[in-house]
Amino acid sequence: MIANFGYKDGSGEFFITIDTDKCNGCGDCIPVCPAGVLEVRENEFDPLAEDQMAAVKEEHRKKIKYSCAPCKSDKSSGSEPCISVCELNAITHSW
Amino acid sequence: MAKEFWRWKEYNWKSEDIDWKGGTTISAGVDVGSVSSQSVILVDGELFAYSNMRTGSDSPMSAQNAMNWALEKTDMKLENIHYVVGTGYGRVNVPFANKTITEIACHARGANFMYGNTVRTLIDMGGQDCKAIQCDEKGKVVNFLMNDKCAAGTGRGMEVFADLLSLSIEEVGELSFQIDEEPEPVSSTCVIFAKSEATRLLRDGWPKNKVLAAYSSAMAHRVVTLLERIGIQKDFAITGGIAKNIGVVNRLQKEIGIETLKTDYDTQIAGALGAALFGKVLAEKARK
Ligand code: SF4
Ligand code: SF4
Numbered sequence: 001m002i003a004n005f006g007y008k009d010g011s012g013e014f015f016i017t018i019d020t021d022k023c024n025g026c027g028d029c030i031p032v033c034p035a036g037v038l039e040v041r042e043n044e045f046d047p048l049a050e051d052q053m054a055a056v057k058e059e060h061r062k063k064i065k066y067s068c069a070p071c072k073s074d075k076s077s078g079s080e081p082c083i084s085v086c087e088l089n090a091i092t093h094s095w
Numbered sequence: 096m097a098k099e100f101w102r103w104k105e106y107n108w109k110s111e112d113i114d115w116k117g118g119t120t121i122s123a124g125v126d127v128g129s130v131s132s133q134s135v136i137l138v139d140g141e142l143f144a145y146s147n148m149r150t151g152s153d154s155p156m157s158a159q160n161a162m163n164w165a166l167e168k169t170d171m172k173l174e175n176i177h178y179v180v181g182t183g184y185g186r187v188n189v190p191f192a193n194k195t196i197t198e199i200a201c202h203a204r205g206a207n208f209m210y211g212n213t214v215r216t217l218i219d220m221g222g223q224d225c226k227a228i229q230c231d232e233k234g235k236v237v238n239f240l241m242n243d244k245c246a247a248g249t250g251r252g253m254e255v256f257a258d259l260l261s262l263s264i265e266e267v268g269e270l271s272f273q274i275d276e277e278p279e280p281v282s283s284t285c286v287i288f289a290k291s292e293a294t295r296l297l298r299d300g301w302p303k304n305k306v307l308a309a310y311s312s313a314m315a316h317r318v319v320t321l322l323e324r325i326g327i328q329k330d331f332a333i334t335g336g337i338a339k340n341i342g343v344v345n346r347l348q349k350e351i352g353i354e355t356l357k358t359d360y361d362t363q364i365a366g367a368l369g370a371a372l373f374g375k376v377l378a379e380k381a382r383k
Contacts, residue, residue: 001235001238002237003238004324004325008321008324013324044197044199044200045199045239046200046235046236047194047200047373048373
């Protein structure tokens with residue numbers, strides 16, 4: 001499953017996407033995130049699935065552009081800590 | 096008291112054909128949304144009873160009221176239900192639920208039941224947000240997108256608008272087509288801005304129906320931009336209260352060039368129905 005967390009507004013599209021078919025819930029992306037945006041939890045969109053997945057915390061979903069701003073400043077897209085650390089390439093960003 | 100134009104009728108329903116006492120698994124779903132709350136009771140996966148009402152200011156009471164009202168026409172009691180799933184915006188406030196499940200999962204599951212397993216793309220236009228969901232033949236979510244940044248262009252927005260124009264919410268869809276020619280959409284679907292824009296258009300002498308048409312197509316367009324990101328695969332269906340508003344639905348169909356599936360079920364119960372279907376599976380799992 002593709003889970004898109006975030007929003008679209010006048011200034012652009014801000015989505016963090018987790019591919020749950022790739023993500024194994026290892027949790028490597030949690031400690032590297034300076035803003036504490038991510039968490040590992042049960043799959044809230046598939047209540048019958050047994051495995052855990054990475055997700056954007058509820059409180060960051062509506063302000064993700066700002067939460068991630070520190071990582072986005074001078075680095076080119078794709079080298080954000082969360083993206084780089086995930087060996088399974090389960091995380092992508094839309095901006 | 097002034098007439099409240101945004102008010103729609105609350106109601107409950109019960110099947111005449113099902114004898115629940117002969118059922119093995121009785122499950123229920125309660126969907127507490129920001130504007131409306133529904134409760135659905137299934138007997139072995141068959142629709143037995145449901146209710147649809149406005150959400151009050153107190154979510155736990157709303158959940159209880161919706162449940163009681165679905166039970167009202169039956170001789171069933173809450174204790175007779177084996178498993179209750181809470182969903183929706185106020186899902187944490189369903190005190191008697193065995194489990195809570197997000198409305199995204201529940202709407203996909205509910206739509207699969209009410210529209211059949213050919214549904215691949217689903218739009219849920221609820222009271223305060225809009226969700227685009229892609230699902231498989233089992234009603235499992237494969238991709239989803241939610242636009243919850245702003246409460247505009249939603250069921251509540253339409254209610255505010257109906258009230259402003261002093262038109263009943265149940266007739267705005269029909270009325271929005273009683274126009275000479277289709278106007279440009281209002282530039283903003285934000286409730287606040289759309290309200291002042293509408294006030295200005297009325298002052299400029301636009302008839303109410305034309306203002307309504309302009310707002311309906313703005314709403315439809317907003318949904319299309321959401322759909323563009325996840326892509327539209329056939330079959331396409333809409334759940335939630337707006338599915339009943341042909342003013343928005345027909346304009347949406349026209350813009351994407353795809354017909355929406357039709358159903359005899361009440362589109363507002365999709366979330367509660369999906370929750371009750373999950374409840375059935377979970378009850379059976381728990382028994383093993
Ligand atoms: S590092 Fe990758 S695989 Fe591990 S939990 Fe995070 S997203 Fe999932
Ligand atoms: S971009 Fe930075 S702040 Fe945003 S989720 Fe990734 S690691 Fe965390």
